[in-house]
Amino acid sequence: MLVEFSAIPMRKESLSKPVSQIIDIIDKSGLSYQTTAMGTLIEGEWDKIFAVLKRCHNLLRKNYHRVFTTIRIDDRRGAKNRIKGKVDEVEQILRRKIRR
Amino acid sequence: MLVEFSAIPMRKESLSKPVSQIIDIIDKSGLSYQTTAMGTLIEGEWDKIFAVLKRCHNLLRKNYHRVFTTIRIDDRRGAKNRIKGKVDEVEQILRRKIRR
Amino acid sequence: MLVEFSAIPMRKESLSKPVSQIIDIIDKSGLSYQTTAMGTLIEGEWDKIFAVLKRCHNLLRKNYHRVFTTIRIDDRRGAKNRIKGKVDEVEQILRRKIRR
Amino acid sequence: MLVEFSAIPMRKESLSKPVSQIIDIIDKSGLSYQTTAMGTLIEGEWDKIFAVLKRCHNLLRKNYHRVFTTIRIDDRRGAKNRIKGKVDEVEQILRRKIRR
Numbered sequence: 001m002l003v004e005f006s007a008i009p010m011r012k013e014s015l016s017k018p019v020s021q022i023i024d025i026i027d028k029s030g031l032s033y034q035t036t037a038m039g040t041l042i043e044g045e046w047d048k049i050f051a052v053l054k055r056c057h058n059l060l061r062k063n064y065h066r067v068f069t070t071i072r073i074d075d076r077r078g079a080k081n082r083i084k085g086k087v088d089e090v091e092q093i094l095r096r097k098i099r100r
Numbered sequence: 101m102l103v104e105f106s107a108i109p110m111r112k113e114s115l116s117k118p119v120s121q122i123i124d125i126i127d128k129s130g131l132s133y134q135t136t137a138m139g140t141l142i143e144g145e146w147d148k149i150f151a152v153l154k155r156c157h158n159l160l161r162k163n164y165h166r167v168f169t170t171i172r173i174d175d176r177r178g179a180k181n182r183i184k185g186k187v188d189e190v191e192q193i194l195r196r197k198i199r200r
Numbered sequence: 201m202l203v204e205f206s207a208i209p210m211r212k213e214s215l216s217k218p219v220s221q222i223i224d225i226i227d228k229s230g231l232s233y234q235t236t237a238m239g240t241l242i243e244g245e246w247d248k249i250f251a252v253l254k255r256c257h258n259l260l261r262k263n264y265h266r267v268f269t270t271i272r273i274d275d276r277r278g279a280k281n282r283i284k285g286k287v288d289e290v291e292q293i294l295r296r297k298i299r300r
Numbered sequence: 301m302l303v304e305f306s307a308i309p310m311r312k313e314s315l316s317k318p319v320s321q322i323i324d325i326i327d328k329s330g331l332s333y334q335t336t337a338m339g340t341l342i343e344g345e346w347d348k349i350f351a352v353l354k355r356c357h358n359l360l361r362k363n364y365h366r367v368f369t370t371i372r373i374d375d376r377r378g379a380k381n382r383i384k385g386k387v388d389e390v391e392q393i394l395r396r397k398i399r400r
Binding site for chain 4: 004016019070074090
């Protein structure tokens with residue numbers, strides 16, 4: 001299961017401090033992940049991932065009065081190593097096109 | 101905590117059957133909810149809501165090879181009855197504007 | 201084309217004032233819409249909808265330093281009156297189930 | 301303005317072909333972008349970005365009966381080079397933590 005997670009606390013402007021606290025929690029979880037400019041991709045099973053996301057969301061809610069969180073899931077039977085694999089597949093198709 | 105949930109199985113086109121199966125699960129959970137054309141709003145605590153969403157997601161994954169799920173959370177300290185309350189607040193502001 | 205639009209300015213907490221300004225713009229556009237606790241559903245053609253959404257987003261960006269906006273589109277060939285129609289379809293399936 | 305774009309045509313399962321067609325359009329636009337496993341990040345002005353996204357969305361709608369598209373915007377006054385810059389900021393904070 002591939003998940004993108006993004007949490008935004010209501011505050012004046014900069015988010016780099018709360019975001020770094022989240023990345024720290026995800027990093028210590030041992031799950032595969034990738035940080036992007038719009039969220040963090042995480043790969044694993046539902047229970048493991050949502051236990052981590054709950055900890056992330058609750059940390060922000062402890063520190064801020066209001067938190068907006070977005071979770072997007074792509075769950076495909078038997079699919080593994082999707083953080084890298086999905087991008088590789090697309091790049092292969094594009095490379096084949098260029099060669100022709 | 102206010103949550104919007106939307107799950108899309110990869111299939112040919114119509115989604116009304118899988119969506120109705122999801123609404124059925126949410127309805128039986130006893131949580132407050134509202135069905136819209138783009139998802140279902142649900143109100144309650146993290147653990148209760150995510151137990152229900154996991155059942156919904158897994159039902160689709162049992163029936164379809166690939167499922168895309170989107171979850172958006174607005175979690176505000178002390179806030180209750182937000183499915184109706186948030187819309188009421190905005191409508192009050194708009195009505196006051198018109199009267200002036 | 202059915203669109204859900206949600207814009208969140210980075211500010212301390214309450215969003216009812218900026219949201220009511222957005223609804224006001226959408227209302228005056230003449231497009232079909234429905235306000236929910238997590239966003240606004242709008243129905244129409246791409247160009248008309250995105251002209252309105254740009255006005256909404258820019259109004260917030262004029263008043264706040266940072267704005268997060270989410271747009272979700274369900275675009276289905278030949279589909280019309282989807283704000284009400286999609287919910288009706290699902291409710292019909294659920295009612296048939298109960299009767300049996 | 302930083303945008304994440306994801307478009308999913310309703311079809312049986314694999315999405316790598318339609319996704320590669322989208323990346324091709326974005327690549328030729330000249331806008332800065334990054335492809336991830338859950339979408340494509342694009343940076344630029346509203347009009348330029350949405351002209352490209354409309355072309356992407358319409359290409360899929362020409363080839364498939366139903367398309368779900370998600371667009372998430374982070375628009376911050378004066379912010380530039382955010383695809384790389386936002387991740388760098390967070391990594392700096394995390395590195396400082398480790399050193400202490």
